[in-house]
Amino acid sequence: MSSGSSLQRGPIEKESYYHGFLPREDVKTVLKSNGEFLIRISEPRKGEPRSFILSVMHNIPPSVDEEAWVKHFVIKFQDNKFYIEKNAFPTIQEMVDYHLRTKDSVRDDVCLLKSLPRQTWELDHENIEIVRKLGEGAFGEVMMGKLKFRKGGKTVNVAIKQAKLSNLTKDQIKEFMGEARVMRQFNHPHVVRFYGVAATTEPLYMVMELASNGAxxxxxxxxxxxxxxxxxxxxxxxxxxxxxxxxxxxxxxxxxxxxxxxxxxxxxxxxxxxxxxxxxxxxxxxxxxxxxxxxxxxxxxxxxxxxxxxxxxxxxxxxxxxxxxxxxxxxxxxxxxxxxxxxxxxxxxxxxxxxxxxxxxxxxxxxxxxxxxxxxxxxxxxxxxxxxxxDFASLEAQMKKELMMMNNSHKSHNRKSKPSKARMPKGM
Structure with missing residues (x-):
């Protein structure tokens, strides 16, 4: 990431629509409606600095090709300002606010209508406390720690898989996030419980229940x-x-x-x-x-x-x-x-x-x-x-309810005015 953009990293982390190292494979599963968007960091490419990416759902006109539903725009940084194509701003937040407020398209007819807040499984590093090392995993150290839930302040003991991106290849990062993507669909007393991933900054954390007797x-x-x-x-x-x-x-x-x-x-x-x-x-x-x-x-x-x-x-x-x-x-x-x-x-x-x-x-x-x-x-x-x-059905329902109650996601950032009808995208 360029030195200028890293200056903005502190404040942008606090925005509900900032999803950190969320990979493309996850983006297409979480953006659901046209105009819904999030900000993330680009995937690592050897010899290239990381950039902030704006990902927007834009399936207009409707396409059967799911890969085309989400548009990804690199946010460029020059002369101490952020821009995608037309207008430049001192901060990414001001750029987002401008497009939400004015209805001005980001490029062609791609508009921002509603920010996507971090999901219940996207955890905040500040709510995770590392206690001690448990062992080594495929991606790095496995730690014992404590997770504080966003709602109610409850704390639970957890196992945390750590991944330092500097030590991992692009494929390993995909594998790490892929394992998290698989685990978040499971809720069963005989499958290890998945609490989420902290991916807004490094190291990445995959947070799971701590089994009292280990392996x-x-x-x-x-x-x-x-x-x-x-x-x-x-x-x-x-x-x-x-x-x-x-x-x-x-x-x-x-x-x-x-x-x-x-x-x-x-x-x-x-x-x-x-x-x-x-x-x-x-x-x-x-x-x-x-x-x-x-x-x-x-x-x-x-x-x-x-x-x-x-x-x-x-x-x-x-x-x-x-x-x-x-x-x-x-x-x-x-x-x-x-x-x-x-x-x-x-x-x-x-x-x-x-x-x-x-x-x-x-x-x-x-x-x-x-x-x-x-x-x-x-x-x-x-x-x-x-x-x-x-009665596994009721146990699974109870586990899901607990997670939703304890770990409510951030509120979304909506544009107040009624969205204009989107038009056919040009040149995309």
Whole structure:
């Protein structure tokens, strides 16, 4: 970003319509009506300074091409003034106020009608307090901290993934924000709770619930004397969480005990960096993959599906019954791939309920069509264990309501006068 524009960064951060490092992929999901707009910072490009961007919804005349619905304008800075095309202003705020007040178009016939305030999941850095380091994540340090809600002043303990943009590539930043985009659609007791992203300044924070016992694999290693009944409950809880995700539908693609958390006597599915929307996904065969949890079709062709998650769930169930030990103990990765393709499956505990043993056996069947759905797995485990299924619909509704109540978004900035009818965009 140019030195002049950085002088304005302090005040602009305080504007409700300033969304910081919100990427283009998120912009098109939040701007809903023509004339709705926000200000953000450009994505990093090597050797280029960052700029402020004005993003405006302008689907006039209506187009079927969603990519064309939002127009993005670089806000230029010269002679200590900000401008897009026609008029220059001492501050970005004055530029926005002028276009709202006068109805003057930004370019061609693109007009500003209503600012988009930061959403409930767009958090303020000032409401987040870092307490101590928990560990290292894919993007940087993972910290324990406290989040103060905008409304009511309530404070909760949270886990915070940090990302310093200077240390990340453009693809990594997209992956970080992509994980947040995936997580914000989830509300379930057995999926880690997502509070939001703080992206108005660096470092970026992804804020989630803090599970009291940490990662599931670590918890299992520290508590080797858990009863078989407790472990049966754990695999059922994981099944409920995965059933919920598959209902979206999304493929997690990295189900393992290390990617689940344990807190308040609940298994919670976490780590959505590899998650993809839909029911199948062709992955890049050259990218690394966690072989010990992969179904045969993924080892051979890197084709992921809901049924490959079911396989990984079976491997994770083995981990739970074996106190967090790494699957296929004593084998190198290459040997695991070869043995699994040849039909080898790990032994389950001799004292495990035969019906549960049989169910896990079906989950890692060679033919994906012979594997049950996660809904079927959950239903069978409920029947075998006699554990009652909670009323998830009401629990999810309650979680959503809490977030909305506690974290009300900023008020929008509207133009008072009635908007004029927008015309056909020229040259765009």
């Amino acid at each position: 599931l694999d670590s918890y299992l290693k520290k508590n080797p004397d858990l009863s078989l009944d407790k472990k049966n409950e754990m695999i059922l809880q994981a099944a409920w969480g995965l059933e919920y995700l598959h209902g979206k539908p999304v493929i997690h693609r990295d189900i393992a005990a290390r990617n689940c958390l344990y807190g308040d006597n609940r298994v919670k599915i976490s780590d959505f960096g590899l998650t993809r929307h839909g029911v199948s996904y062709q992955a890049d065969p050259n990218k690394k993959a966690p072989i010990r949890w992969l179904a045969t079709e993924v080892i051979r062709q890197r084709v992921f599906s809901l049924k490959t998650d079911v396989w990984a769930y079976a491997v994770m169930s083995w981990e739970i019954y074996n106190n967090g030990v790494e699957p296929y103990p004593g084998m190198m990765v290459a040997e695991v791939a070869q043995r699994v393709i040849s039909g080898y499956r790990m032994d389950l505990p001799v004292d495990l309920h035969p019906e549960i043993k049989n169910l896990i056996g079906k989950c890692w069947a060679e033919n994906e069509h012979e594997r049950p759905s996660m809904a079927d797995v959950a239903s069978e485990l409920q029947r075998i264990t006699l554990i009652q299924r909670p």
